[in-house]
Amino acid sequence: MRVAISACLLGVPVRYDGGSKPVSEVMELAGKVDVTRVCPETASGLPVPRPPAEQLGGRVLLADGRDVTAEFDLGARRCLDAVRRSPVRLAVLKAKSPSCGVGLIYDGTYSGRLVPGQGVFARRLEEEGICVVTEDTVKSCKPSVEHPVAIVLGSGLGHLGSLVRPVRRIDYRDIEGFPQDARPVAGHSFEATVGSIDGVPVVVYPGRIHLYQGYSAAEVTALVRHAHHLGCRDVVFACATGAVPGQAHTGLGILTDQINLTGRNPLAEWEGLRDVESPFVDMNDAYSPYLRTIARGVADDLGIAVEEGVYAGVLGPCFETPAEVAALSTLGVSYVGMSTVCEVVMARALGMNVLGLTLAANESGAPAVSHETVLAEAEKHAEDFEALVRGVLRLL
Numbered sequence: 001m002r003v004a005i006s007a008c009l010l011g012v013p014v015r016y017d018g019g020s021k022p023v024s025e026v027m028e029l030a031g032k033v034d035v036t037r038v039c040p041e042t043a044s045g046l047p048v049p050r051p052p053a054e055q056l057g058g059r060v061l062l063a064d065g066r067d068v069t070a071e072f073d074l075g076a077r078r079c080l081d082a083v084r085r086s087p088v089r090l091a092v093l094k095a096k097s098p099s100c101g102v103g104l105i106y107d108g109t110y111s112g113r114l115v116p117g118q119g120v121f122a123r124r125l126e127e128e129g130i131c132v133v134t135e136d137t138v139k140s141c142k143p144s145v146e147h148p149v150a151i152v153l154g155s156g157l158g159h160l161g162s163l164v165r166p167v168r169r170i171d172y173r174d175i176e177g178f179p180q181d182a183r184p185v186a187g188h189s190f191e192a193t194v195g196s197i198d199g200v201p202v203v204v205y206p207g208r209i210h211l212y213q214g215y216s217a218a219e220v221t222a223l224v225r226h227a228h229h230l231g232c233r234d235v236v237f238a239c240a241t242g243a244v245p246g247q248a249h250t251g252l253g254i255l256t257d258q259i260n261l262t263g264r265n266p267l268a269e270w271e272g273l274r275d276v277e278s279p280f281v282d283m284n285d286a287y288s289p290y291l292r293t294i295a296r297g298v299a300d301d302l303g304i305a306v307e308e309g310v311y312a313g314v315l316g317p318c319f320e321t322p323a324e325v326a327a328l329s330t331l332g333v334s335y336v337g338m339s340t341v342c343e344v345v346m347a348r349a350l351g352m353n354v355l356g357l358t359l360a361a362n363e364s365g366a367p368a369v370s371h372e373t374v375l376a377e378a379e380k381h382a383e384d385f386e387a388l389v390r391g392v393l394r395l396l
């Protein structure tokens with residue numbers, strides 16, 4: 001996997017003042033991927049040192065008033081050419097900069113104030129369809145003993161738990177809000193493992209409960225709140241789904257977005273809502289573009305066949321009618337299942353970074369699909385699924 005990275009984040013002295021801004025998490029990532037090092041301001045030929053620059057009214061001005069818009073454009077174009085020569089799918093750029101800033105940049109007053117906006121180079125990368133993040137995203141997704149990665153597994157995918165080097169185990173019945181009477185369905189087990197996979201701290205939840213079993217949205221999201229209390233910032237949700245014909249095929253998939261068709265929402269039910277800053281949660285990019293891009297890159301590097309698409313969560317437990325399958329296809333849905341959507345809402349409310357992986361075990365609407373069929377199909381893809389998750393963990 002090749003990643004474009006701002007040179008100053010890697011410790012190269014290219015900033016306007018002749019310094020750099022090395023970030024250890026980014027340098028660690030750089031050690032595990034192929035790197036295209038970029039600095040559009042250096043590429044423009046601007047001298048170092050020089051006065052700082054900020055964007056104002058669509059122009060780029062140095063602090064001494066000189067208009068350097070043309071130079072910034074030239075540098076961005078030159079770096080874009082370099083990126084195109086060695087195709088990248090991910091760029092990690094220096095936050096707030098008039099060239100590299102993503103989402104927020106300095107406001108042109110040289111006072112340290114920020115405004116919504118894109119750096120000149122960042123905008124060009126996004127127009128190319130490249131996932132662009134700052135060092136803050138890399139830092140926030142970095143696992144540690146204090147911030148293990150939570151992995152919630154669905155039907156037939158629970159054996160990933162056997163990869164964990166355990167430190168301790170937690171009976172689900174000891175998890176606050178998890179129903180005491182819950183019994184696992186086939187393919188699930190109800191004991192979380194805290195430990196590590198390939199040295200990366202994780203908490204693996206090898207099974208879940210579902211709305212269709214009669215549990216509330218608050219109950220089915222108890223594991224997410226538990227993971228958050230344990231310090232997890234990243235959460236991987238894995239689920240079995242049906243592939244909507246014409247939109248996706250059976251096999252592994254990366255979830256890009258979701259449609260909640262369950263009619264339930266944990267934020268409307270959960271009495272513990274006080275732990276959430278606001279119930280009006282932003283669901284844009286609910287599935288982290290950074291984590292999705294890492295997963296895609298890992299799959300391509302390992303030659304694992306993976307598709308991407310929108311997940312629709314339905315109440316279940318019956319499978320879809322032909323009319324429902326046709327409706328889902330019209331809605332642009334690739335995968336349909338009976339879990340995950342409420343969990344993702346809860347995770348986003350708690351500010352967690354979400355990666356959604358699915359095993360489409362059958363075609364949605366296919367006749368005679370049984371739970372056993374789902375488990376058998378999961379078994380076929382178990383090796384690829386494990387390799388994908390391990391590959392993602394390695395890069396975080």
Ligand code: SF4
Binds near residue numbers: 007016041042100
């Ligand atoms: S923020 Fe971008 S343009 Fe500025 S020094 Fe760093 S890499 Fe170069």
